[in-house]
Amino acid sequence: MITAHLDSDDVARTPMIAPSLLSADFARLADEVARVADADWLHVDVMDAHFVPNLTLGRPVVEAIHAVSPVPLDCHLMIEAPERWAPGYAELGSRNVTVHAEACTGDPRDVARDIRAAGALAGLALKPGTPLERYEEVLRDFDTLLVMTVEPGFGGQAFMAEVLPKVRRARELVDTGHLQVLVEVDGGINADTIAQAAEAGADVFVAGSAVYGADDPSRAIAALRDLATPAAG
Ligand SMILES: O=C(CO)[C@@H](O)[C@H](O)COP(=O)(O)O
Numbered sequence: 138m139i140t141a142h143l144d145s146d147d148v149a150r151t152p153m154i155a156p157s158l159l160s161a162d163f164a165r166l167a168d169e170v171a172r173v174a175d176a177d178w179l180h181v182d183v184m185d186a187h188f189v190p191n192l193t194l195g196r197p198v199v200e201a202i203h204a205v206s207p208v209p210l211d212c213h214l215m216i217e218a219p220e221r222w223a224p225g226y227a228e229l230g231s232r233n234v235t236v237h238a239e240a241c242t243g244d245p246r247d248v249a250r251d252i253r254a255a256g257a258l259a260g261l262a263l264k265p266g267t268p269l270e271r272y273e274e275v276l277r278d279f280d281t282l283l284v285m286t287v288e289p290g291f292g293g294q295a296f297m298a299e300v301l302p303k304v305r306r307a308r309e310l311v312d313t314g315h316l317q318v319l320v321e322v323d324g325g326i327n328a329d330t331i332a333q334a335a336e337a338g339a340d341v342f343v344a345g346s347a348v349y350g351a352d353d354p355s356r357a358i359a360a361l362r363d364l365a366t367p368a369a370g
Contacts, residue, residue: 140253140254141227141253141256141259141280142280142317143258143280143317143319151340152335152339152340152342152361152365152366152369153177153178153341154177154342154348154358154361154365155178155179155180155211155321155342155343156173156176156179156180156343156345156348156349156354156358157180157292157323157344157345157348157349158170158202158345158349159180159292159345160293160345160346160349161349166198166202167205170202170205170206170207171207172349172355173208173348173349173354173355174207174355175354175358176208176348176358177209178208178209178210178211178233178341179202179206179209179211180213180323180343181194181199181210181212181231182213182215183214183215183216184215184289185215185216185217187216188215188216188217188237188239188240189215189290190290191215191291196225196229199212199229203229203230203231209233210231210232210233211231211232211321211341212226212233212234212235213235213262213283213323213343214226214234214236214240215237215240215290218242219237219240219248220236220241220247220248220251223236223248223251224251224254224255226257227252227255227257228255228256230256231257232257233257233259233260233280233281234252234257234259234260235259235260235261235262235283235321236248236259236260236262237262237263238261238262238267239263239264245261245272245279249278249279250278253280258280258281259278259279260279260280260281260282260283261275261276261281261282261283262282262284262285262289262323263282263303264285264288264289265285265286265287265288265297265299265300269284269303269306276307276310276311276314276316277318279318280317280319281318282307282311282318282319283343284300284307284320284339285323286300286323286326286330286334287324288324289324293345294324294325296324296325296326296329296330296334297324298333301333302337304322304334304339305337305338307320308337308338308339319340319341320339320340320341321340321341321342322334322341322342322343323343324343326342326343326344326347326361327346327347327361328361328364331344331361331364331365331368332364332365332367332368335364335365335366335369336368339365340369342361342365344357344361347361
């Protein structure tokens with residue numbers, strides 16, 4: 138059985154920028170994917186109108202995006218019953234597939250195992266109000282921890298700085314426990330907020346409107362990386 142894991146390059150503490158396709162023009166997806174070829178990952182938000190009050194796209198569209206994307210896909214499943222659907226997003230070739238802890242009906246470690254067995258890294262996402270303490274024990278069974286810095290569902294919301302202590306605690310757990318886990322932040326990340334998130338210990342920065350709302354997404358990605366790098370320490 139092939140099981141995906143992070144390699145040493147992934148955990149080198151180099152800030153990774155993952156533009157969120159949610160802020161792209163859905164009528165021109167292939168072009169919008171090509172505009173962020175300089176990114177580290179392409180973040181794809183899958184929403185089911187149940188777990189979150191919004192509906193986006195599903196596996197056939199993600200498969201089509203994967204076929205044209207020059208960068209690895211980072212699929213964020215904001216859906217109910219993730220244990221049923223997550224392995225399919227791994228099988229299509231995604232680099233990372235993240236499920237919400239709040240949506241898992243069983244042990245989240247079982248979903249992580251199935252995602253990895255299907256060939257992707259496994260991510261665990263937490264809403265702003267979900268305590269990390271509840272999931273500290275399962276962290277070592279995941280490759281990424283996505284800390285939501287807005288309520289999931291929509292792009293263009295304001296960054297919730299009150300979530301930063303959770304990012305700091307995640308960094309501490311990863312460092313002291315020597316865990317091979319990337320800390321990812323998602324929501325309201327832009328030129329004004331990315332340094333705070335980097336200083337708190339994030340490795341991966343999802344940015345939707347800050348990248349797709351820019352005239353030149355490549356320059357926006359480079360600028361975000363530059364702002365995160367000194368703050369990451
Ligand atoms: O998952 C989500 C929203 O639920 C995010 O990925 C947003 O798409 C980020 O957009 P910005 O806050 O960066 O505009």
